[in-house]
Amino acid sequence: MKLENFEGYTYVDGGVCAARGFVANGLNAGINPDKKKNDMCLVYSQEPCSAAGVYTQNKVKGAPVIVTRENLKKSHGIAHAILANSKNANTCNFDGIEIAEKACRLAADQLGIKPEEVIIGSTGVIGQRLSIQPFEEYMKPLAEGMTADGNDRAAYAIMTTDTVMKQVAVEFKIGDALCRMGGMAKGSGMIHPNMATTLNFLTSDVAITPELIQKALSDVVKVTYNCLSVDGDTSTNDTVTVMANGLAGNKLIDKEDEAYEIFRQALYIVMMNMTRMLAADGEGASKxxxxxxxxxxxxxxxxxxxxxxxxxxxxxxxxxxxxxxxxxxxxxxxxxxxxxxxxxxxxxxxxxxxxxxxxxxxxxxxxxxxxxxxxxxxxxxxxxxxxxxxxxxxxxxxxxxxxxxxxxxxxxxx
Structure with missing residues (x-):
């Protein structure tokens, strides 16, 4: 699929690792019996990030959606890491929230951060209990294996019926600061314009307040993921989050000025292209x-x-x-x-x-x-x-x- 050109923005490699200070990893933790398929990933920023999220509007919400939303509320919009798994949605389970919270604690303990600074996402079969054992057994190697080029391993880990990995990253300037934004997405079915679509994680090295990163995300979702439909079904686990750690060195964006518009446009470019990738890879799609x-x-x-x-x-x-x-x-x-x-x-x-x-x-x-x-x-x-x-x-x-x-x-x- 051809990426649309935008003046002042250059496409680069790296996905969620394109921005400074981000590392990632993905591996098979036994949730998926196919040992060749990664089913768990971790993305980490060396510096704390302003973060924002938008979630499914389905009345049935996966436990990870509930926990992520509560985590960002507790942390006042600060996040340090993303933990996600595929094959099991951890939805409609009596112990789902307990499992998601334990998984966040395991990641936090391994990374030396607070549990509420972990964004968690799950995708896969609904109504199947998710064991905490894979998280307990594989969190250490997952964290120790994170690298600045681990984005492919992470993107592969969130795929379910997807046939291709979906990653986009752009480079741009805010003042004299060279900035980057990248993301990864998964989604092929259960996609309907009623929020974001499936799991979508974006990272940036721009310095911006949690309030404005949330505003930018909420606005851009309306004209990207909200305008996507594969089959008319809205998933229970739809999540899109953005993390920005400020390592680009730009002056903090704390008002809706030119710098904010540059950031917002970068967000649009990444999200719009991932929206197109999600549409092109709709289940069974040929066009x-x-x-x-x-x-x-x-x-x-x-x-x-x-x-x-x-x-x-x-x-x-x-x-x-x-x-x-x-x-x-x-x-x-x-x-x-x-x-x-x-x-x-x-x-x-x-x-x-x-x-x-x-x-x-x-x-x-x-x-x-x-x-x-x-x-x-x-x-x-x-x-x-x-x-x-x-x-x-x-x-x-x-x-x-x-x-x-x-x-x-x-x-x-x-």
């Missing part, structure tokens, strides 16, 4: 879908329409079949809960193979089905919606709906 809505009377209207289009199961099926059934786009726009004039709407399909107009002013136009099919045969398809009713715009991301999605979820627990 990344991006819906761009322009000319809206308000950004909220653009967001609602873009999300409505990208969530449509019928549209997803049409894109899988490379069928330019633009009526499904209009149908999804039509049931979007927003006020606009449908009779002014234009729709185009675009990919690396070209662009074709399929609807003008709410009505179909003649086009070549052969040319449209070729455009829709690409691995990345853009659905362009122009409302002609304002200047606001937004994007949403998703994927096609394939036979393999059913196969993957038919035997997920095995």
């Amino acid at each position: 990344l879908l991006e819906c761009s809505v322009t000319g809206a009377p308000a950004q909220e209207t653009a967001i609602i329409i873009a999300k409505s289009v990208i969530r449509s199961p019928l549209l997803k099926c049409a894109m899988f079949g490379e069928d330019a059934n633009w009526g499904r786009v209009l149908c999804a726009i039509g049931y979007a809960e927003a006020e606009f004039d449908i009779d002014k709407v234009d729709v185009d399909f675009e990919s690396e193979f070209g662009k074709i107009a399929v609807c003008r002013d709410g009505s179909g136009v003649e086009f070549s089905e052969e040319e449209a099919a070729k455009i829709l045969s690409a691995e990345e398809i853009h659905i362009l919606v122009e409302l002609k009713q304002g200047k606001a715009q937004a994007k949403a991301w998703g994927c096609d709906l394939t036979y393999d999605y059913v196969k993957i979820n038919g035997d997920y627990r095995s």
